Amino acid sequence: MSCRGAEKRVALVRGDGVGPEVIDGALAVLEAAGAGLEFVPVELGYGRWKRTGKAIAEEDLELIKTCHSVLLGAITTPPDPEYRSVLLRLRQELDLYANIRPFSAPELDFVIVRENTEGMYSGVEKLDEEEATTLRVITYRGSLRIAERACAIASKRQRLTIVHKSNVLKSDRLFLKICEETARRWDVPFESMLVDAAAYNLVINPKRFDVMVMTNLFGDILSDEAAGIVGGLGLCPSANLGDKYALFEPIHGSAPDIAGKGIANPIGAIRSAAMMLEWFGDAEKARMIEEAVEWSLAQKVTTPDLGGCCSTKEVAEAISKRLAWSD
Ligand code: IPM
Numbered sequence: 001m002s003c004r005g006a007e008k009r010v011a012l013v014r015g016d017g018v019g020p021e022v023i024d025g026a027l028a029v030l031e032a033a034g035a036g037l038e039f040v041p042v043e044l045g046y047g048r049w050k051r052t053g054k055a056i057a058e059e060d061l062e063l064i065k066t067c068h069s070v071l072l073g074a075i076t077t078p079p080d081p082e083y084r085s086v087l088l089r090l091r092q093e094l095d096l097y098a099n100i101r102p103f104s105a106p107e108l109d110f111v112i113v114r115e116n117t118e119g120m121y122s123g124v125e126k127l128d129e130e131e132a133t134t135l136r137v138i139t140y141r142g143s144l145r146i147a148e149r150a151c152a153i154a155s156k157r158q159r160l161t162i163v164h165k166s167n168v169l170k171s172d173r174l175f176l177k178i179c180e181e182t183a184r185r186w187d188v189p190f191e192s193m194l195v196d197a198a199a200y201n202l203v204i205n206p207k208r209f210d211v212m213v214m215t216n217l218f219g220d221i222l223s224d225e226a227a228g229i230v231g232g233l234g235l236c237p238s239a240n241l242g243d244k245y246a247l248f249e250p251i252h253g254s255a256p257d258i259a260g261k262g263i264a265n266p267i268g269a270i271r272s273a274a275m276m277l278e279w280f281g282d283a284e285k286a287r288m289i290e291e292a293v294e295w296s297l298a299q300k301v302t303t304p305d306l307g308g309c310c311s312t313k314e315v316a317e318a319i320s321k322r323l324a325w326s327d
């Protein structure tokens with residue numbers, strides 16, 4: 001999972017709500033780590049939509065495509081039928097088909113590999129007064145490429161759990177078959193598990209999981225559940241990877257209720273920045289950031305969501321200082 005040797009040009013999308021605050025935290029930590037990145041600010045999202053009537057334009061996509069990756073804070077998706085999620089558009093336009101969501105806590109360490117472009121997010125929908133439908137599209141190509149990504153990760157770890165609902169959904173019979181074939185080809189130990197059982201087992205015995213692969217909506221739901229299990233959404237990062245582009249973002253949303261208060265947890269964004277450094281081939285700096293984050297958590301230098309009384313800025317500063325000491 002890296003793009004070694006590439007120039008490090010990063011489109012910076014601060015976004016809405018707490019997005020700008022957590023991104024400031026991530027930038028402070030990247031600077032303390034001496035990441036040496038070039039940032040290209042791109043304004044996208046709901047704030048811009050309210051101001052200009054456009055949440056994202058073709059020119060923004062062109063600009064983003066001149067960069068190697070995107071670091072994104074959070075973008076509000078209002079329940080307005082006219083408004084199309086910018087994040088989903090970016091995933092589609094940049095073909096970011098693999099959403100990698102690692103979860104860690106003391107004695108817990110597992111990864112959700114979520115298909116990110118099809119399934120229930122196909123966009124093939126119809127909404128009438130009497131009936132509404134959403135087409136769950138699972139393709140051979142889409143399943144194969146996510147299975148390959150999951151097996152590549154699992155081959156360096158312990159095993160793979162293929163999460164599905166093939167007892168009810170025909171579309172998941174295809175997904176399951178392709179994942180099983182791919183795991184056999186990679187010679188990765190694997191099991192399959194129905195999604196309802198996986199949701200249950202995540203709560204009862206999360207330690208049994210290592211790498212989990214699943215379709216889009218199941219990944220959306222189980223990753224929020226997993227975040228709850230490891231201590232909260234504010235802690236969790238993600239990488240959205242394609243063959244050409246990559247986008248890194250905390251898995252939390254824009255949290256408008258606490259926006260501007262300076263209390264949002266920056267750790268999800270900081271860990272996302274660390275994942276980006278790893279993808280750029282700088283695994284050592286990524287590891288140092290992760291260690292500094294763990295140190296701050298152990299010291300209980302935390303924002304209110306984790307029971308602490310530090311601000312976003314104080315947490316980011318503590319992590320940055322720790323990086324400077326460990327230099
Ligand atoms: C996520 C989010 C998005 C999703 C929303 C904001 C469209 O919940 O990244 O998990 O559903 O994928």
Ligand code: MG
Pocket residue numbers: 220221224
């Ligand atoms: Mg989600």
